[in-house]
Amino acid sequence: MNERLWPGWIAILFGCLFLLVTGIYLLALQYRRYGRLSWGRSIGTTGVVVYLFALGAYTMLPLPASRGDFCATQGHRGFQKEPLNFLHEIQADLSGPMGAILRDPAFVQVALNVLLFIPLGLFAVRWLKSGFLGALALGALATVAIEMTQYTGVWGLFGCAYRFADVDDLMANFIGALIGAVLAYLPVFAWLGGPARNAEELGPRPLTRPRRLLGMVFDVAFLQLVWLLVAGIQMAGEALGFGVAGHPLLFWAYLLAPAAAVVFAPGLGRTRASWGQRCVWIGAVSGDGASAGSGRTLLRALLGAGGFSMAWNLSVLMPGTGLGGAGAGIGLLLLVAAVISVLLDPRALGVSIRLSGLSMADLRVPAGPARMNRIRSNA
Structure with missing residues (x-):
């Protein structure tokens, strides 16, 4: 299976299993808050659950086969501290045709990091109703938490970091959350928030x-x-x-x-x-x-x-x-x-x-x- 796609399938599988177990309680909370059930809110909640699993799958998987073998053979991945370091990695392709840049692994990695966090900004504004600044704060906290989790080997669960933590990832993720927060104000996404009034107002x-x-x-x-x-x-x-x-x-x-x-x-x-x-x-x-x-x-x-x-x-x-x-x-x-x-x-x-x-x-x-x-x- 394509290495870019299988974490998505993992997210869909575990997201559906999670909803199967907790869906009735999420509906109860929705009714309590809004005084009725809403298709838009329910679909939005489903999207949020699958997205959160996707966020974990794409940033944490694949896990090492064991806690110690990876560190003994591969060593600590460390932290890339130089901003815009990915530009040096794709420098050879910058003077070439556009197709060469689009196929460059470093560019693809940055682009995917931007795309991965666009839904976070979108859901934060519409589903969580955090507002624009709240979405940016949530995006910043989420990306810092992910990079720290990678740098610490899932907070000590593994003996060393099995994935690189990267300052460019921090920047790309934040830009993605920013784009998502801006897009969230388009009328086409209004349905994600559910009913405009809560139960008391209804x-x-x-x-x-x-x-x-x-x-x-x-x-x-x-x-x-x-x-x-x-x-x-x-x-x-x-x-x-x-x-x-x-x-x-x-x-x-x-x-x-x-x-x-x-x-x-x-x-x-x-x-x-x-x-x-x-x-x-x-x-x-x-x-x-x-x-x-x-x-x-x-x-x-x-x-x-x-x-x-x-x-x-x-x-x-x-x-x-x-x-x-x-x-x-x-x-x-x-x-x-x-x-x-x-x-x-x-x-x-x-x-x-x-x-x-x-x-x-x-x-x-x-x-x-x-x-x-x-x-x-x-x-």
Whole structure:
């Protein structure tokens, strides 16, 4: 495969894998910030992720086969400190035809370094919304970080620098970021930034079925994230020799921590909303539009995502047992009932909301008559 292309394929592969794992959380953050999902913002986020992997692939790969062999046979690459040194390297081609200059390895290297950082300036202005000076600062910091990483052998991971650090690379990368920041102000790139207004500026929106279902999907994703966090803590404890495996507290952590962190604890907060519901800007309210009581809120959580999480986790922790089978049945029942209720209910309310005597409202509507009128308008 062409040596110029294979790092790009590596970036696409790992970027797609990263999005497969984290995409739902990126969508949750997008909805939380803008109050809706945007194709432009989503495509921009995909581009940023793939670009960051490409930036790492083109500046760090290929890695040496081992930490020591490269240093023993090749030695330390060092740092090229002379500005515009590449002009000396292509001097023989400067007096020749243009094609000879374009094929010169030194010129190609500088040109690619410029091109590599153009997207950084573009994404900084449009996607990150850093402004022109912010894009230049980010470009400078990024290129310095990359050259220092190369010079230190990935900060000591390898015994010596396996790639040259070059002051010309610093200059070329910064120029690329500058060009990208200028191009970002062209109207053709306006879509990369997503919606012009954030969620608060957008104001209240109808409690539609897709919005309710999306909040449920976000909740399930966050529940899984907390489960993985507990698993990570277990692995770290075992690696450090603490004998975590088999500890009674570990069972209860897996069983209760996801529901407690994602549903019960945030549900008792001011918004009376789980993490997923907060992302889509909806929360539980009482019949008069005021904040829901703690008792009804806990009942709703137990009959909804909280109960589903604990029941399903029990089935995973105790497979092949009566309790595990009961947990799987209860979890599946709660999930199916919630989805069907949202699909069939005139106001897209879940069965847990109905049974607890509560309702749902947009979090951007203040408590009181205005909120109640808003709820009725969605009926």
